[in-house]
Amino acid sequence: MALFWEFFTFELKFRFKSLSTYMYFLLWLAFSFFCVASESFGPVGSGNGKVLLNGPYANVLNDIWASLFGIIVVAAIFGTSILRDFQRDTYQILFTQPISKFAYLGGRWAGSFVTTVFAFSGMMLGTFLGTFAPWADHTRIGPNHLWTYVQPFFSIFVVQIFFIGSAFFAVAALTRKIFIVYLQASPCS
Amino acid sequence: MALTINGLSKTYPNGVMALKNLSLSIGNSMFGLVGPNGAGKSSLMRTIATLQDPDSGTINLDGIDVLRQKDAVRRVLGYLPQEFGVYPKISALDMLQHLAIMKGMTSSGERKQMVDALLQQTNLWDVRKKALSTFSGGMKQRFGIAQALLGNPRLIIVDEPTAGLDPAERNRFLNLLSSLGSDRTVILSTHIVDDVRQLCPRMAIIASGELLLEGAPSETLAALNGKIWSKVVTTDGEVRSMETQLHVISTHLVGGGHEIRVYADTSPGDGFRSVDSGLEDVYFLNLSKQAKGELPN
Numbered sequence: 001m002a003l004f005w006e007f008f009t010f011e012l013k014f015r016f017k018s019l020s021t022y023m024y025f026l027l028w029l030a031f032s033f034f035c036v037a038s039e040s041f042g043p044v045g046s047g048n049g050k051v052l053l054n055g056p057y058a059n060v061l062n063d064i065w066a067s068l069f070g071i072i073v074v075a076a077i078f079g080t081s082i083l084r085d086f087q088r089d090t091y092q093i094l095f096t097q098p099i100s101k102f103a104y105l106g107g108r109w110a111g112s113f114v115t116t117v118f119a120f121s122g123m124m125l126g127t128f129l130g131t132f133a134p135w136a137d138h139t140r141i142g143p144n145h146l147w148t149y150v151q152p153f154f155s156i157f158v159v160q161i162f163f164i165g166s167a168f169f170a171v172a173a174l175t176r177k178i179f180i181v182y183l184q185a186s187p188c189s
Numbered sequence: 190m191a192l193t194i195n196g197l198s199k200t201y202p203n204g205v206m207a208l209k210n211l212s213l214s215i216g217n218s219m220f221g222l223v224g225p226n227g228a229g230k231s232s233l234m235r236t237i238a239t240l241q242d243p244d245s246g247t248i249n250l251d252g253i254d255v256l257r258q259k260d261a262v263r264r265v266l267g268y269l270p271q272e273f274g275v276y277p278k279i280s281a282l283d284m285l286q287h288l289a290i291m292k293g294m295t296s297s298g299e300r301k302q303m304v305d306a307l308l309q310q311t312n313l314w315d316v317r318k319k320a321l322s323t324f325s326g327g328m329k330q331r332f333g334i335a336q337a338l339l340g341n342p343r344l345i346i347v348d349e350p351t352a353g354l355d356p357a358e359r360n361r362f363l364n365l366l367s368s369l370g371s372d373r374t375v376i377l378s379t380h381i382v383d384d385v386r387q388l389c390p391r392m393a394i395i396a397s398g399e400l401l402l403e404g405a406p407s408e409t410l411a412a413l414n415g416k417i418w419s420k421v422v423t424t425d426g427e428v429r430s431m432e433t434q435l436h437v438i439s440t441h442l443v444g445g446g447h448e449i450r451v452y453a454d455t456s457p458g459d460g461f462r463s464v465d466s467g468l469e470d471v472y473f474l475n476l477s478k479q480a481k482g483e484l485p486n
Contacts, residue, residue: 092240093268096239096266098291
C-alpha cells in the first residue's frame with residue numbers, strides 16, 4: 001500500500017511539474033470560455049439561438065466537442081506514464097527493485113487518472129468564467145448552478161476518462177510502443 | 190555469499206548467441222569480469238540482475254533460485270547498468286528517496302539517514318537538489334552507484350562503470366568501489382583490464398559467450414612468469430612475419446616502433462627480452478587461444 005501511494009504521489013508530482021498538464025487545462029478552459037462568451041464559436045453558440053449557453057444541454061455538447069481533441073490527450077497522459085521508463089531508459093534501475101505489479105501499474109494509472117481529470121476540469125471552469133464575460137449574449141446565459149457543470153462532467157467525462165484511459169494504459173503496457181497508443185487514439189476520436 | 194551460475198545459455202531473436210553454456214562461481218569479494226565488447230558480459234549481468242531470462246541454465250544465490258525468485262533477489266541487489274536514463278526535472282535527492290521507498294525503507298528517518306549518507310559518500314551532497322538531467326557523466330555515474338548502494342545490498346553488480354569517465358573520476362569511482370567492504374559480493378564487469386588489476390582478488394575472462402579463464406589475477410600472472418618476451422621492431426612487414434611464426438599476444442605502438450609481446454617458453458630469438466607479465470597479457474593471451482580453438486577446454 002505504501003508503495004502504491006509512493007508511485008501515485010510521484011506520478012502526480014511529475015505531472016504537476018510539467019508544463020503540458022497546465023497547457024491542457026488552459027486549452028479546455030479557453031475552448032469552453034469561448035463557447036459561452038462568443039456566439040459564433042462552438043456548436044451551441046452558433047446553433048439555435050434559443051438554447052441557453054450555459055445550460056445542461058450546452059455544457060454537454062460543448063464538452064463533447066472539446067473532448068474530441070481530448071482523446072489524444074488521454075492517450076498522451078495514460079500512455080506516456082507507463083512507457084516513460086522505456087522511453088527514458090530508466091527501466092533497468094526501476095525493474096531491478098522489489099516492486100509489485102499492483103503498486104507500479106496501479107500507482108501510475110491512478111496518477112494519470114487524477115491528472116487527466118484535472119486537465120479536463122478546465123472545461124467546467126472555462127464555461128463558468130465565460131458566463132461573466134461582459135461581451136457575451138447574456139440573454140442566453142442562465143443562472144449558474146453548480147450541478148449543471150458537475151453532473152455532465154462526472155457522469156460523462158470522468159467515466160469516459162476511466163474507460164478510455166484504462167484501454168490506452170493497457171495497450172501501452174502490452175505493446176510498449178507509444179506509436180500504437182496514438183494510432184489507437186485517432187479512430188477513437 | 191555465493192553466486193553459482195550453471196550452464197547459462199542465451200540466444201537473442203536476431204541470432205546472436207550471447208551466452209554459451211556458461212558456468213561460474215563467485216564468492217564474497219570484488220569479482221572482475223573482463224571481456225571484449227560483445228562478449229556477453231552485459232547479458233550475463235542483466236540475467237543475474239533479474240532483468241532477462243536465459244534460454245537454459247540456473248543461477249543460485251545463497252539458496253535463492255535467481256531465475257524463479259526474482260523478488261527475493263531484488264531485495265538484496267544493487268545494480269548499476271551500463272547506460273541508464275533519468276527522469277527530467279527530478280533532483281538527485283528526490284530520486285534517491287523514491288528508490289529508497291521502493292527498496293522497502295518505509296521509515297522516513299532511516300531513509301533520510303541512508304540517502305544523506307550515500308550522497309555524502311558519492312560526493313553529490315552539494316548538488317543533491319539539482320536536476321539529474323543536468324548532471325555530467327561522472328556525476329551521473331556517482332548517482333548510479335549511490336542508488337545501487339541503497340538498502341545495503343549483499344550483491345552489487347556494476348556494468349562497465351568507468352567507461353567514459355575521465356581519469357580523475359575513474360580513480361574516484363574505483364576508490365569508492367574498493368571501500369565497499371568485504372562482506373558482500375561485488376561483480377565488476379568491464380573491458381578495462383586495469384580496473385580489475387587494481388581492485389579484484391578474483392576474476393574471469395569471457396569472450397563470445399564462453400568462459401576462458403577463472404582465477405586470481407596474481408595466480409594467472411604467476412603462471413605466465415618468464416614466458417612473456419618483448420621486442421621492438423620498426424616495420425610492419427616484420428610485425429606480420431612475426432605473427433605467422435610466433436605466438437604474438439599483442440602489439441603496441443611505442444615511440445614510432447612496434448613493440449611485440451610474444452608468449453613462448455624460451456626466448457623466441459634475437460632482440461627479445463623477458464618482461465614481467467601484465468594482466469593485459471593474460472587477457473590477450475586467452476583471447477588469442479580462443480581464436481585458435483584451444484579454449485575453452
